Amino acid sequence: MTQLLLGIGLLPLAALLQSSVLPHLPFPALRPDLMLVIVLAWNLARSHRDGLLWAFAGGLLLDTLSAGPFGAMLLALFVVSLTANFIGAPLWNANPLLPLLGTVAGVVMYHAIYAGVLWLWGWQLDWRAAAISVVLPAVFLDTALMLLAYPLARRIARSIALPQVSL
Amino acid sequence: MRRFSFLGRFSLGLLLLAAAVLLLALGQRAGGLRAALTRVLTPLQQFVAQQTLPLRQPGSSGAPAPVLTQVAELQERVSSLQGEVTRLRESESQRLLLAQLLKLARSNPEYSYLAAQVIGRDVSPYLQYVLVDRGRADGLLPDMPVLAADGLVGIVTEATASAAKVLLITDPTLVVNVRVQRSRVEGQLRGSGPGLLRLDFLPMEAQLEAGDQLVTSGIGGKFPPNLQAGTITSVRRRDYDVFQEADVQSAINFSNLELVLIITNFTPLDLAPLLATPAPATP
Numbered sequence: 001m002t003q004l005l006l007g008i009g010l011l012p013l014a015a016l017l018q019s020s021v022l023p024h025l026p027f028p029a030l031r032p033d034l035m036l037v038i039v040l041a042w043n044l045a046r047s048h049r050d051g052l053l054w055a056f057a058g059g060l061l062l063d064t065l066s067a068g069p070f071g072a073m074l075l076a077l078f079v080v081s082l083t084a085n086f087i088g089a090p091l092w093n094a095n096p097l098l099p100l101l102g103t104v105a106g107v108v109m110y111h112a113i114y115a116g117v118l119w120l121w122g123w124q125l126d127w128r129a130a131a132i133s134v135v136l137p138a139v140f141l142d143t144a145l146m147l148l149a150y151p152l153a154r155r156i157a158r159s160i161a162l163p164q165v166s167l
Numbered sequence: 168m169r170r171f172s173f174l175g176r177f178s179l180g181l182l183l184l185a186a187a188v189l190l191l192a193l194g195q196r197a198g199g200l201r202a203a204l205t206r207v208l209t210p211l212q213q214f215v216a217q218q219t220l221p222l223r224q225p226g227s228s229g230a231p232a233p234v235l236t237q238v239a240e241l242q243e244r245v246s247s248l249q250g251e252v253t254r255l256r257e258s259e260s261q262r263l264l265l266a267q268l269l270k271l272a273r274s275n276p277e278y279s280y281l282a283a284q285v286i287g288r289d290v291s292p293y294l295q296y297v298l299v300d301r302g303r304a305d306g307l308l309p310d311m312p313v314l315a316a317d318g319l320v321g322i323v324t325e326a327t328a329s330a331a332k333v334l335l336i337t338d339p340t341l342v343v344n345v346r347v348q349r350s351r352v353e354g355q356l357r358g359s360g361p362g363l364l365r366l367d368f369l370p371m372e373a374q375l376e377a378g379d380q381l382v383t384s385g386i387g388g389k390f391p392p393n394l395q396a397g398t399i400t401s402v403r404r405r406d407y408d409v410f411q412e413a414d415v416q417s418a419i420n421f422s423n424l425e426l427v428l429i430i431t432n433f434t435p436l437d438l439a440p441l442l443a444t445p446a447p448a449t450p
Contacts, residue, residue: 020286064204
């Protein structure tokens, strides 16, 4: 229940900030994928069903605030989250570097899937420019944000986890 | 126990993945869901946009001067006055913007305008769209041209009851037919990245130079003629090319758009039937 309420509060806020505030920061070219970072951090920290629901809801919200094909961001965000979720929190927690490597891979995967869908739907993309001016800065920014988001997500995940009782 | 949990998660994951693919495949047919979500998000977005206005206008943020005294009464007074200054600066900034838009509207009195506030940008870094706080309920329709005080902004592509999406001229998918004011040469202007524009299909013999002003030509019927579109910053003329091309700078700061004007009485021409190749006559 807590994680559901947390998602209901956090995800729309992240979507609105990503649309209305982040593009107006001093360096408009540097736009972190706030929703991706939050959802991915939750899936890295906690391999439960709620992480998948967060990814689905977050993707829907992003698609609502975008003029791209409806479902494109949802698919990209969901595939990345699903992969992180299925790999499992125990593995991600095994080494402090693993969540950061997972973030780098996740960001690249997210952008590759999203740009691929755009391309399939007939949008014109300059792949080289996209890689240099969008994906590369996003990898650095999102990974930097993950340094804050992942420990926070782990802390929250631990505080709401039910105590394990072995019989 | 853990295996059951994984199986449940696995099933849910596959189910949601299938739903995501289905939504993508449905495309426009899932427009009802998108419209419903937009109806919920638009008021929230307007609220967030309003609350973060000082952040989006660095020049008018009214950063507080250092408080020089620790006396509580004076601190309170200072903070109250600072709040007042911020509000006044905000009003002044809005007034200046509106005055510029009014000047623009007066210079083209043949059109009817609707002012709209930019409440968000596309969350995708690959797409150059903004969201405005006016929609079908205000008379907005797709294909209406959008202007700012410094020239052409873009075109309305989608409108819900209370909000609309505007495709910016910096998006590579939007082509604007323009004319170089000095030499009367015509070309096609299109986006080439965030905030960047490129002018193509310029004849090799055309005399162009940095500083030349561009206006819409009206050719194609998508935009009204004579709207300011940008300034040439550099020209590339290579012997092996068929056309020359130029880099263009718009006077508009697309990353900080606040207010725009939408031309509501311009009807784009549908030239498709005229351009269609007639079928050969059968003997």
